Amino acid sequence: MDNNNELEPISQFVDGELTGQDRLGAAERIYKFSETRESWIAFERGKAALEAAPHPMPAKLRDRIAAQHDSPASNSFLDLLQTPRMGWAFAAASLLFAFASHTIPLERTSKSVSLARLLQEHTDATRKSSDIGRAIINAAPYQAAEPFSKTP
Amino acid sequence: MRFTLLLLIINGSTLSAKEPPALKLALNAPLVAFSANKLVLGWHGDESNAVEQRVHFKPPNLWRHDIVGPDGEILKTTIQRGPTEWIFYPETSTLIERDVRALRKGTLTGKDLRALLEKNFKFKKLKAKKIAGRTASGIQITPLAGQGPRRTLWVDPETGIVLKRRQTNFRGKQVRESRITNLVLNPDHEDDLFSPEGLGAARRDHSPVEDRVKDAKQLSSYGLAGSLWKPELPFGYQLDAVRRLKIENTQIFHFRYVNGLSVVSVFISPIPVESHSLEVVDYEEEDIDFSASAWAGNVLTFDCGKQHCAAIGDLSTKALKKISRVFP
Numbered sequence: 001m002d003n004n005n006e007l008e009p010i011s012q013f014v015d016g017e018l019t020g021q022d023r024l025g026a027a028e029r030i031y032k033f034s035e036t037r038e039s040w041i042a043f044e045r046g047k048a049a050l051e052a053a054p055h056p057m058p059a060k061l062r063d064r065i066a067a068q069h070d071s072p073a074s075n076s077f078l079d080l081l082q083t084p085r086m087g088w089a090f091a092a093a094s095l096l097f098a099f100a101s102h103t104i105p106l107e108r109t110s111k112s113v114s115l116a117r118l119l120q121e122h123t124d125a126t127r128k129s130s131d132i133g134r135a136i137i138n139a140a141p142y143q144a145a146e147p148f149s150k151t152p
Numbered sequence: 153m154r155f156t157l158l159l160l161i162i163n164g165s166t167l168s169a170k171e172p173p174a175l176k177l178a179l180n181a182p183l184v185a186f187s188a189n190k191l192v193l194g195w196h197g198d199e200s201n202a203v204e205q206r207v208h209f210k211p212p213n214l215w216r217h218d219i220v221g222p223d224g225e226i227l228k229t230t231i232q233r234g235p236t237e238w239i240f241y242p243e244t245s246t247l248i249e250r251d252v253r254a255l256r257k258g259t260l261t262g263k264d265l266r267a268l269l270e271k272n273f274k275f276k277k278l279k280a281k282k283i284a285g286r287t288a289s290g291i292q293i294t295p296l297a298g299q300g301p302r303r304t305l306w307v308d309p310e311t312g313i314v315l316k317r318r319q320t321n322f323r324g325k326q327v328r329e330s331r332i333t334n335l336v337l338n339p340d341h342e343d344d345l346f347s348p349e350g351l352g353a354a355r356r357d358h359s360p361v362e363d364r365v366k367d368a369k370q371l372s373s374y375g376l377a378g379s380l381w382k383p384e385l386p387f388g389y390q391l392d393a394v395r396r397l398k399i400e401n402t403q404i405f406h407f408r409y410v411n412g413l414s415v416v417s418v419f420i421s422p423i424p425v426e427s428h429s430l431e432v433v434d435y436e437e438e439d440i441d442f443s444a445s446a447w448a449g450n451v452l453t454f455d456c457g458k459q460h461c462a463a464i465g466d467l468s469t470k471a472l473k474k475i476s477r478v479f480p
Contacts, residue, residue, distance in 0.1 A: 012284050021222035024201045028227065069223070096361045113419075115426040115451065121406055122417040126434070 010040050037116065175275060177312040178268060183339065184311045185210045185301040188284070189334040195327050202390040207332075210340075211286065215347040230350055238348040242459065249355030257391040260410055268412030272296055272388035277284045281306065282334040282363070283315040293413060297387045299328075301414050301449075312335065321449045322466050377457055379480050380420060385409050387467070388475050407443050416465035416475065423452045427464040452476060 009018065013026040029036045190205040206218040215232040229240040239248045260268075262292040272454035278290025299322065303437065306316040313335070319328040344350030365371050368381035374396065383391045389409035397404045407418040419425065449466035465474045 018382045020201060024203065025221075046278050113399055113402060113404065113425050113460075113462075118404075118417070118419050118425065118462055119451075119464060121399075121414070121419075123398065 012041070031120070040116070067076060174277075174307045174309055175291050177309060179262075180312060180315050180406075181212055182209055182312040183211065184313075185338050186311070186313060186315075187333045187336045187339045187341070190330055191333050192330040193328065195325070208345055209339060210341055210346060216346055223233075227350060230345055231351075233346060236349075240348070240353055245352070245354035247348055247351060247356045249348070249356065249358055255385065258408070258410075260390065260392045261342060264390075265410065265412055268388065268390060268410065269293070270412075272411045273413060278304070278306075284332045286311070286313075286315060286335065288315045295387070295411075295413070299387045299467055300411065301466045303413060310431050314395050321472070322468050323449075329415075363396040365396055367446045371405070374403070374405075376420065376459070377480070380405075380456065380459070382407070382478050385478055386414065387411060387471060389475075418475070418479070419462045419464070420456060421460045421462070424459075424460045449457045454479075456480065 009026045010030070011021070013023060013030070018026055031037075031039045161212050161381075176243070185207050187205075188207045190207050192203045192205060194201050194203075203221040204274075206216075206220060208214075208216040213232070213234045215230075217230045219228040221227045226242055227243070229238075231240075235251055239250075240246070256364045262446065271297060273293045274296055276292040276294065278292055280287050280289055282288070286308045289309050290304065290306045292369055293303045293305070295420045301322060302320040302324075304316075304318040304320075305314055307314050313457070315331070315335075317329065318326060318329040321327045365374070367379035370380040371381050371394070385391075388411040390414075391407060392410045393408045395406040397406055402421060402423055405420040407420070409416045409418070450464070450469060450472055452463045452469060452472035454461050454463070454473075454476040454477075456476075461479055463475050465472065467475070
C-alpha cells in the first residue's frame, strides 16, 4: 500500500466522511499506530487552520474551482507541470517550501505538547483504573509462573 | 392521615443515597459462567458507531473479550485472569502481557471506589425489564453535585450479569450504550479459551513499567512545587495516582483523580499544551467494570504557576475552571 492510500482514509476520517465500520477502522489505526496518529494530528491541524481563516472564499473563486473540478476534459495536475511556465512555477514553489521547512520550525515538536497524546494517556490510565473493579478485587494473587512465562 | 401519606411518599421514594442490592451485585463478579454477544454503541455528535463483542466469563475471575470486525473477523482479544491481562492483536500477531495492578499504580482500592460512589452519587431504582431473556433490575446513578456523567445499569439479580449499560455525558447526552444480545448461562467453555497460549501469538511483549510519584516531597525532587500536590478536587474527586511521563522528550506529570464513576486527569507540563480542541478520544471496547469512565468529554488548558496545565474529563468548562482554580 502506498503512502497516499494510507493517508486517504485518515483524511476522510478528519473530514467526517467515514461512517460505521470504516470510521471505526480508521479510529483503531489512529489509536494503535503512532505514524497514523501523527498523520491524523497533521490533518486536524490543517483543518483547524482552514477553519480559522479570517475570510471565507469569494463566491466567484469557489465557483471557478468547482467548475474546474467538475470538468471531465481538464488536464491532470501532472500534465500541467509539463508546460514550461507551470514547470518553473512548481520548481520555484518547491524551493520556497524546502527553505521554509528548514527555517520555520513546526510548533508542536518544539514548543507544545500534543493534546492528542494527553487524551490517549487519560483514556489508557482510566482503563487501568477501572480494571480494579468487579473481578480484579476478588482475584487470586498474581503468579508469574502462569503459562505466559514460557516465552519461546 | 396527611402524616401517613407523607411517610408513604418517603418510603416509596425511588431515590436513595444507599447502594441498592442490584448495584452491589453489579460491583462484584458474576455468580455463574456465561458466554454472550454484546453490542457496544457510541455516539460522537451526530454520528454513531457500533462494535460487536463476544464475552466469556468463568468464576471467579476469568474474562475473555473478542472484538469482532465487520466481516466477523476478530480484531482484538483481551483475556483477564485476575489482575493479569493479555491483549492480542491478530493483525500483527502480537500479544501484550500486563499486570494491571503494577500498571495502574493507584492508591485507591476497589473498596475506596465503592465508598466514593456511595458518597458522590444518588441511586434511582428503575422499572425491571426483559433483556436477553432475563428480567433485569435497573439503577440510575446520578452525581449529587450535578456535575459529570450519569450511568444507568440493568443487572440480572439472579446471576449478577450486567445486561445493559448506558452512559450520559456532562451535557446529558447519551454517549454510549452496551447490551447483551445473546446470553448462554453455564456453557461448556473450551479449556484454552482463557489461556493466551491458545491465541498462537508470534510476538510477545510486556507493557513498559510506569514511573509513579508517591508524594509532594518526591514531586519537589523533580523540580515541581510541592503545592501542586492536591489530594482532593471539587465534585468529590480524590487523587488516585501521579505518574511521571516522557512525551516528546518533555517530562510531564499526570495526576489522576476518581470520584467513583469518572476520572479527571490533570497534566502538568513545562511547555504549553496544544490549546485547540480535538475530537473526543474513546475506545471501541468496554471494561468489565463501570466505576471509572474513560470518556474525555472536555479539555481546559491553564497556567499553574510557572507550569502549563491541562484538565481532561467529562465535565463542563465551568466545572473544569473551578478545578483549575485549585492549582496555584
